[in-house]
Amino acid sequence: xxxxxxxxxxxxxxxxxxxxxxxxxxxxxxxxxxxxxxxxxxxxxxxxxxxxxxxxxxxxxxxxxxxxxxxxxxxxxxxxxxxxxxxxxxxxxxxxxxxxxxxxxxxxxxxxxxxxxxxxxxxxxxxxxxxxxxxxxxxxxxxxxxxxxxxxxxxxxxxxxxxxxxxxxxxxxxxxxxxxxxxxxxxxxxxxxxxxxxxxxxxxxxxxxxxxxxxxxxxxxxxxxxxxxxxxxxxxxxxxxxxxxxxxxxxxxxxxxxxxxxxxxxxxxxxxxxxxxxxxxxxxxxxxxxxxxxxxxxxxxxxxxxxxxxxxxxxxxxxxxxxxxxxxxxxxxxxxxxxxxxxxxxxxxxxxxxxxxxxxxxxxxxxxxxxxxxxxxxxxxxxxxxxxxxxxxxxxxxxxxxxxxxxxxxxxxxxxxxxxxxxxxxxxxxxxxxxxxxxxxxxxxxxxxxxxxxxxxxxxxxxxxxxxxxxxxxxxxxxxxxxxxxxxxxxxxxxxxxxxxxxxxxxxxxxxxxxx
Amino acid sequence: xxxxxxxxxxxxxxxxxxxxxxxxxxxxxxxxxxxxxxxxxxxxxxxxxxxxxxxxxxxxxxxxxxxxxxxxxxxxxxxxxxxxxxxxxxxxxxxxxxxxxxxxxxxxxxxxxxxxxxxxxxxxxxxxxxxxxxxxxxxxxxxxxxxxxxxx
Numbered sequence: 001x002x003x004x005x006x007x008x009x010x011x012x013x014x015x016x017x018x019x020x021x022x023x024x025x026x027x028x029x030x031x032x033x034x035x036x037x038x039x040x041x042x043x044x045x046x047x048x049x050x051x052x053x054x055x056x057x058x059x060x061x062x063x064x065x066x067x068x069x070x071x072x073x074x075x076x077x078x079x080x081x082x083x084x085x086x087x088x089x090x091x092x093x094x095x096x097x098x099x100x101x102x103x104x105x106x107x108x109x110x111x112x113x114x115x116x117x118x119x120x121x122x123x124x125x126x127x128x129x130x131x132x133x134x135x136x137x138x139x140x141x142x143x144x145x146x147x148x149x150x151x152x153x154x155x156x157x158x159x160x161x162x163x164x165x166x167x168x169x170x171x172x173x174x175x176x177x178x179x180x181x182x183x184x185x186x187x188x189x190x191x192x193x194x195x196x197x198x199x200x201x202x203x204x205x206x207x208x209x210x211x212x213x214x215x216x217x218x219x220x221x222x223x224x225x226x227x228x229x230x231x232x233x234x235x236x237x238x239x240x241x242x243x244x245x246x247x248x249x250x251x252x253x254x255x256x257x258x259x260x261x262x263x264x265x266x267x268x269x270x271x272x273x274x275x276x277x278x279x280x281x282x283x284x285x286x287x288x289x290x291x292x293x294x295x296x297x298x299x300x301x302x303x304x305x306x307x308x309x310x311x312x313x314x315x316x317x318x319x320x321x322x323x324x325x326x327x328x329x330x331x332x333x334x335x336x337x338x339x340x341x342x343x344x345x346x347x348x349x350x351x352x353x354x355x356x357x358x359x360x361x362x363x364x365x366x367x368x369x370x371x372x373x374x375x376x377x378x379x380x381x382x383x384x385x386x387x388x389x390x391x392x393x394x395x396x397x398x399x400x401x402x403x404x405x406x407x408x409x410x411x412x413x414x415x416x417x418x419x420x421x422x423x424x425x426x427x428x429x430x431x432x433x434x435x436x437x438x439x440x441x442x443x444x445x446x447x448x449x450x451x452x453x454x455x456x457x458x459x460x461x462x463x464x465x466x467x468x469x470x471x472x473x474x475x476x477x478x479x480x481x482x483x484x485x486x487x488x489x490x491x492x493x494x495x496x497x498x499x500x501x502x503x504x505x506x507x508x509x510x511x512x513x514x515x516x
Numbered sequence: 517x518x519x520x521x522x523x524x525x526x527x528x529x530x531x532x533x534x535x536x537x538x539x540x541x542x543x544x545x546x547x548x549x550x551x552x553x554x555x556x557x558x559x560x561x562x563x564x565x566x567x568x569x570x571x572x573x574x575x576x577x578x579x580x581x582x583x584x585x586x587x588x589x590x591x592x593x594x595x596x597x598x599x600x601x602x603x604x605x606x607x608x609x610x611x612x613x614x615x616x617x618x619x620x621x622x623x624x625x626x627x628x629x630x631x632x633x634x635x636x637x638x639x640x641x642x643x644x645x646x647x648x649x650x651x652x653x654x655x656x657x658x659x660x661x662x663x664x665x666x667x668x
Contacts, residue, residue: 185592189631190631217529222537224631226645264573277533348634415633429591436628
């Protein structure tokens with residue numbers, strides 16, 4: 001029987017030398033005339049082990065990691081699956097992986113991302129086949145029942161958004177996938193595009209069937225060249241297979257997808273700005289209303305969903321809304337693929353039901369800092385999320401609980417900082433980032449961000465610290481209440497949380513020096 | 517050639533960004549002549565096109581170096597020392613962010629997240645991604661000639 005060997009083509013794995021490993025594996029297979037085949041899978045999301053080489057054995061897939069090309073010969077010498085210093089045992093028994101609840105990421109890292117046979121062998125297309133035999137109302141009802149909320153950060157119920165588009169009459173409607181994953185500390189959108197792109201395609205087709213849209217766009221950021229290439233390949237294959245096109249799986253129903261490349265603007269992750277960009281304009285915010293669900297892309301009713309939301313739809317249709325809803329806590333239903341990032345020993349993706357605490361995520365899964373020093377601050381939710389100290393780490397990961405405590409779960413990324421971090425610098429960076437990425441449409445964000453950075457500079461320089469901190473607070477209030485969108489509206493969150501929880505970094509004189 | 521690219525793509529939904537990307541890929545940057553030409557093909561004003569070009573970081577209006585080093589300077593990479601790496605790179609290359617070395621070899625640019633946040637610091641050199649980047653790795657990439665050119 002042909003032995004299957006896996007080396008990921010995920011960008012994170014490539015960034016650590018996966019292509020060289022794959023080449024070395026090919027050479028060994030050829031030299032030894034082995035009956036073996038190399039598959040370029042996605043990543044399992046255990047990034048500290050990338051490149052993770054896997055070999056299929058009768059007892060399961062055995063992993064080696066992190067592997068460099070120079071290690072490959074010895075792995076083959078020892079006999080595939082046998083003892084070797086890099087052998088990590090059965091991959092699915094590794095606690096980081098085993099203790100997850102993978103629904104959206106069920107196939108990622110396991111299958112060949114560009115094989116429809118593999119996709120279908122792992123439950124792919126089941127949700128879509130069901131949807132093809134359902135009424136639009138029934139599809140929307142199933143998604144509503146699941147409790148799925150927008151995974152991009154806002155957490156708006158997906159079913160309600162879909163219903164609005166379904167009920168709005170128009171000759172043309174659109175499904176737009178927001179794959180402009182610009183928040184630092186997040187990478188699950190990228191991983192799905194590279195590791196299970198058909199799941200996104202299937203989710204978008206189902207969304208189209210649900211609301212009566214025949215065309216979809218995926219807006220992919222240009223910082224993701226690998227995901228861009230993989231997604232385009234996957235769409236081509238889907239057309240060949242009849243999963244996209246004029247008659248989806250011979251049903252007579254129409255749906256097709258085009259990709260569009262972003263151009264390096266963070267703000268285009270905001271849905272109205274993204275729509276402007278898709279239309280070929282400056283990525284400036286549109287005031288709401290009108291909602292995109294009523295007047296969206298090219299003025300037509302449009303579902304704008306985050307990639308993870310759409311990629312979660314197939315399993316909801318396949319197993320039912322009630323199955324999905326069974327996971328989670330409070331009003332946060334289902335699972336969320338969380339991301340461990342920054343100064344972390346075991347970084348990567350952890351998909352779990354809502355309700356896991358931040359500490360469990362960071363310590364049990366992540367194993368503490370990469371540097372081995374104590375954790376001082378954690379930022380969850382990207383550049384607009386709060387900086388939290390240790391005593392808030394027992395907060396369960398859930399939209400409402402995070403909001404109550406002044407934080408934001410966002411896209412589920414957690415960035416870990418050790419005790420070398422200076423929170424005054426981080427607060428300054430928040431303003432600086434906002435100044436760089438502001439679309440310029442509203443004044444608080446455009447001007448306030450620059451003034452904020454200048455004022456924090458004064459604080460750092462020890463110039464009228466108390467007065468200037470008051471000024472920063474005042475400015476934050478203006479930004480929060482007066483900005484048109486979440487960038488200006490939420491940039492006060494990292495700034496104010498840093499000031500609240502780490503005052504010693506802002507007022508070194510009165511707090512005694514030598515903190516840093 | 518330029519007119520052919522623009523004319524061929526004008527039928528797309530929202531053609532302007534795809535055309536600008538195609539121009540950067542083909543010609544390296546967007547010239548003022550290109551702006552006039554694209555405006556003409558799409559029946560837009562020159563200001564419309566200029567406004568879009570100036571809004572997005574990707575649409576460069578001056579030629580880049582043979583190697584474009586995009587170093588992530590966002591929070592996850594900051595937590596792993598990317599700011600120190602940034603200033604070391606500036607020093608080693610003798611340029612600031614946004615500049616190109618005088619021999620036209622390297623352009624240094626800041627980028628905010630490459631989606632490799634569990635393997636920070638991250639850098640993209642002509643679309644080749646590196647994790648756990650350090651000064652030596654990056655300088656090797658721009659010296660070795662092993663990294664090919666090209667935009668997505």
